[in-house]
Every structure is written in C-alpha cells, then in structure tokens.
Amino acid sequence: VSKLIRRIGVGVILIAVVLAAIFFHPLLTGGLLALWIFLASREFTELLRKQGIGVPRWLLPLVNLVLPIVLAIWSVGLKRDVSPGVVAFVFLPLAIVWGYVLFARAPRAPKLVYGSFAVLYLSLLPVHLLMLRQVAFADAAWGFPIVLYPLLSTWLNDTGAYGFGKWLGRHKLSPEISPNKTWEGFLAGIVVSAVFSAFYLPYFIPETGLVAAVVLGLVLGVAAQAGDLVESVFKREAGVKDSSSALSEHGGFLDRADSLLFTIPIFYYYLCCIR
C-alpha cells in the first residue's frame, strides 16, 4: 500500500508540474519539454547501447534539445503558430547526427539510422505539445482545456486499460512485445477514451459533432496503446522492463510519456488541419 501511495504521490506531482508549465507560459512549456527530452534521450541511449548500437552518450541528449529550444524562443515572439518552422528546424539536429556519423567509427549505418530515428521520436514528436499549446492559446475560445484533452484522454485510457486488464484480462494482446497487455484491457481503454471524448470535446469545441468526438476518442485510444507498444519494442530488445527507475513505480521518463508521444501529434493535426 505504501508503494501505491508513493505511486499516486509521484503521479500527482508530475501532473501538477506539467499542467502549471503549460498554463503559464510557452517558455515554461518549452523548458519542461527540453528537460524531458534531455532525460528521455539519455534513457533511450541506454536502451540502444544495451542492444549493441554504439551511439555515444552525449549525442542524442544534446542534439534533441535543438528543436524544443529553437521553437520555444520562436514562440515567444509574435508568431503564435510555430508549426511552419518545424519541418525546417528538424533538419538541424538530423544534419548534426549525419555529420557526426561521417567522422565516427564503423559500423556507421546503425548510428546514422538509430540517431535519426531518435530525433524523430524524442524531438519532433514531443515538440507537438508546444505546437498544440500555441495553436490552442491563439484562439480565444480554446485555450487550456483544449491542450488538456489529449493528456486527459491518454491518462484515462492508460488507467482504464490497466484497471480492466487486471480485473478481466484473459487474452494476451501481444505477448512477445508486452506480456502484461490483454485484449480486454485494450478494448476497455479505448472505450474509456471514446466515452470521455464524447462528453469533453463537444462541450469545449462546439462544432465537433458526437460522431467525430467518438471517432477521435477511439483513434487516440488506439494510438495511446500503440505508443506504449512501440516503446516496449525497444525495452524488450534491450532486455529491460522500464526505461529507467528515475520515477520509482512509474519507471522512467520515457515510460511516463510513451503514449503521449503519439496522441498529442494526432490531436494537433486534427485541430489544425482536418477538423
């Protein structure tokens, strides 16, 4: 029970810090993002080194900071929507990785490819939180509750999948990648996020119909669990259960946000482009 209390305590503190940073200022959001990216990139480097991919320890934590720092500074100026710059700026860290590899020792292809993937996975995906914040806060009718939506949806999905899976789980979903996941938990998780979506989204974005809200809830539910599985692929092949033990029962920094890496960009593109 003391473990459970610690788990809840750490969770509450993390959530409070994240929400406060998003609420108050884009530079705080960007700073928190940069911190998470730095820590998660260190964890990811260890996962790669355990698989025999000899990426040096300094490369990914430093290179992945370029994008959040550039975007955070840019977002303070007049331009509230930072998305047009993202494609351009993502080539900056990629170019550093590619340049480094030309001077590194053989075998070079794995360093080149895993390094580029890390830029995508731990820099391009997470900065969508800042992009979402800026788009949401630029519209007077949206603001904070809109940024909250993918976070709440993902956390509810996680909790639903975990709880129902423990209670009713019988059929393994993907025993090779993540042995504790069940089909029952998976389905319960996406139902929870669809129901949440049906109430939350039409209230805060009135143009969103009930059907669209439910579909988006289902898509985000599937994406959340896919994000979890994608991270598990790396942990499995490194032979570890958690990306680190930095957050005690919550595992590592990467473990805590693996689902958000997928759900936040999807909601961002729904909001900016598809809706």
Added chain:
Amino acid sequence: VSKLIRRIGVGVILIAVVLAAIFFHPLLTGGLLALWIFLASREFTELLRKQGIGVPRWLLPLVNLVLPIVLAIWSVGLKRDVSPGVVAFVFLPLAIVWGYVLFARAPRAPKLVYGSFAVLYLSLLPVHLLMLRQVAFADAAWGFPIVLYPLLSTWLNDTGAYGFGKWLGRHKLSPEISPNKTWEGFLAGIVVSAVFSAFYLPYFIPETGLVAAVVLGLVLGVAAQAGDLVESVFKREAGVKDSSSALSEHGGFLDRADSLLFTIPIFYYYLCCIR
C-alpha cells in the same frame, strides 16, 4: 570510349526527362518523383537486406509513395505552397511502418528504426523538389531557373570533384566510407559550385548579394558531397559499390540522386525561410 558515350547518353536522357517534368506540370514532377522514390526504395531495401535488416521487399516502395502522391494531388489545387502539409503527411507513412512492425516477427527494433529512416530519407527529402517547384513557380519573377539552381550546382559540383580528383587527387578524404574521394576533389567541387553560384544566383534573384551567393554555393557544395558519403555508408556496410546497375555506368537510381537529396531541401529552406 563506348562506355563514356553510353554514360553521357544516359545522362543526357535523364536530365532531359527531369527538366521537362519540372517545367511542364506539378503532376509530372510528382509522377517522376513517385517513380524515382519507388525505384530507389527498392534499391535501398536490398542494401538493408544485405546488412541483415529484414525489411520486407514491398514495405518501403509502397509506404514511401504516400507522401509524393498526396502532395502532387494537393499541389494541383489552389494551394501552390504545399509545405505546411508536409509535416502532417509524413506521419502517415511513419504510422504504417510502426503499425506493421507491431505485427512483424522479432527482432522488431531494427525494422522500426530502419523503416522510419527510409521514410525520412527516401520520401521526405525527395518531395522537397516538388515543394521547391511550387514555391518557385508561384512567384512570377522566379520560375524554372530557380528550380534549376540546386540541380546545376550539384551536377557541376559532382563533375568538378570527379574531374579534379582524377587529375590532382592525392590525399584520401574518407578512405573507409568512399575510397575514391580525395580532399583535392572535394575542394575543387565546392569551389566550382561557389563560382557558379556567384554568377547564377544574383542574376536570377537580384536581392541576393555576392557574399550570400558564394556562401550558399559553398554550403550546397559541402552538402552535395555529404549526401554522397551518407549513401556510401549504406553501400559500404552492404558490401556493394553501386545501389544497382539499372542505369549502367551511372549505377542505380539512388546513386544518381544521393547529393540532390541534401542540396534541394537546403536551397528550399533558404528560399522560403532564411533569405
């Protein structure tokens, strides 16, 4: 000599086809891009399989077609500038790769990572040709000569580096990655593209000063040779000299465009964002 004539003949035909497609219509540009992407993705798949990365033969050629097709269709409509959609659409092929990997056989991490890299390298980078064409043709003062600039600069750089390297080359540039490259050829190549740039760019974009033109020429020269080296990393580790023999003396489709993959995006971002 008959080899040289065939080499020149194939080169002239390729250049004519590429220039005609760019000149006449975005759908032709997109179609040619899609064809190149399909063929280069097949070659790249073979390079990966020779390194023991078990990416299935159908995956990359199909998945990498998504981005050029979507952008080509989009470019026919009213929106001449297709760049804002590129970040959004690049997640489509990535999501297909990631979804596939969850159902594939272990080891999954290499398939996930090399597959994602292939989307970046052989879909996101090449579609910058279409993005550049649309931006250049949208401006009445620019048009075709602007799209020609990175192509001519890269071809001159290649030829200069090859010719001077053969003639004066003594010091190996990167014997492990590409044994025929020399520092003399490298320097001659970037001088050629800087000189070309100094004459061409101020003439067609009058706001560009001489210093900016020379700097851009140097940057594109270095990028062209880095693009060549990055492709060579994969060929080296696969133990082959050319990506295929489809174009006889020119090697494969990937060999023919490895430098353009880097120089076209750099010039595009100069044109749209930095200038």
